[in-house]
Amino acid sequence: MKAPSTKSISIGELELEAKELRRLILRTTHRAGIGHTGGSLSEADILVALYFRVMGGIDPSEPGKATRDRFILSKGHATPGYYSALALRGYFPVEALETFDELGTMLQAHPDMHKAPGVDMSTGSLGQGLSCGLGMAHASRRSPELGSFRTFVLMGDGELQEGQVWEAALYAGAKKTPLIVAIVDDNRVQLASTTDEAVSVAPLAEKWRAFGWTALEVDGHDMGALVAALKEARELAAYGPVVVLARTVKGKGVSFMEGRYEWHGKAPDDGQFEAAMQELQS
């Protein structure tokens, strides 16, 4: 297990963590024979930046600490990435990933807050996380003794096709809700096609700004830029809702998975696993 303090971790070290995270994702879905590999690889750098540098007050030895920043995986299918990040950060042993999606596991197909340590909200039906995050942001504002904890909500770009997201966006913009940071893992690919082929959600920044949000755009695989943007978002959230639009690549890091919808909900077979791990050796 890692030590809880990560304040001094460098960008180079974060990049190494992200590489290890990608290897864990592939091991997890390969072993399980199932799982959402593509969207887990696209969110990997975002999760490392959040859990190793940006989120405040988190402590793997005390996952329920009242003052901690919260995280909601609204794209709840991307659990191989989420659980791998929590394991790397020390919420539970990396070996637990071997039980992913098995009967009796704490690592359910979609996150269960009552089973997996470190999971702040149960999710799995797309579009619901941002509303829950607004509730947490309200709770933070109504509980000043908790130190203005922030709530980060990670959504996919395809998920933005769900109407509830825009109910939540409209509300937060109109009310200038503070302490909430939405993040879009803008990997441009959904289950059965590219997002543009399905229903384009562009232009993203203009939409969110029109709804009253501060929108930051960043390369979701540039660790230095990502950490800077997420930290800036965390600060700006003191004043109102902030969204970080992270441009990413579905399947990032494995050439034959990148940008391909076929890898949305698929695990690598033995040969594909070997080839992918080759690419992820440093």
Next chain:
Amino acid sequence: MKAAAMISPRSAFGMALVELADANPRMLVIDPDVCTSTQTALFRSSHPSRFIEVGIAEANAVGIAAGLAACGFVPWVSAFAVFLATRSCDQIRVSVAHADLPVKLNGSYGGLPTGRGGATHSAIEDIAIMRSMPNMTVLTPADASETRAMTALSLRLPGPVYLRTVRCELPALFGESHRPVPGVAVCLRPGTDLAILTEGMMAFKALAAAEALAEEGIRARVIHFGSVKPIDRAAILAASRECGVVLTVENHSRIGGFGSAVCEVLAEEAPCRASILGFPDVFLESGDDDAIFGKHGLDAAGIAAACRELLGARTR
């Protein structure tokens, strides 16, 4: 026992929130723009800082409640039963019931009485939907006093609750001292010729029917189930074994609701002659509440007729 004027459950709920506010400082009220209808406007006036208006957006309302509940608050979402149970069904299922959070749902305008709202606004599927969700408690108070007591009870229960309150004024059945318990039905009238099992506002109609049957020498037991989930299995089994004939009556579709819940118990443990009286498998229509209830046999006369038919069927 016995109390004053007729009060609607929706009003009793609104008043109860105001009463409970000081003793429950973590309680909040979330409103998707129906507070003057569901009567949470009373709370908006008395405790404006604990009232959250989200606009016409039930899904977002439920999600915000879930997030608040995950951080130690006890939020009510008070909305029209039909839209709460159907439009935000998925949000209730995943963010509230699966997450097992203490979100309290006030399904106002339950059943037919919706202010002549017709097919789209009548909520005759909500009990079926809500009781099928794991972790959910489903309460259907029979009058104003029980509504008040169940509003307080909902706050004491650790998990999600669906409290179904109707819009119309109802006669008082219970006194202020009534303390409903989840999973415990209340026998309102003794009898052994048959048992009439009711949920919510149908209790007073069943009592009137039993009154009429008594004049014919038929002694009907009337049992009110203010707690549809958990359901009082013992009361159902006793009704079956001691009366031998059971009629269920509900302000809801015959499919999947209270009658279905009763028949699940009967079929498994004590089969007897039983019938479900509720709305048939149709969308309701515009018109006067009593006229529509009457059309479907959901008034005292219809309940009594259904009882006679059941008893006749047994003797044949």
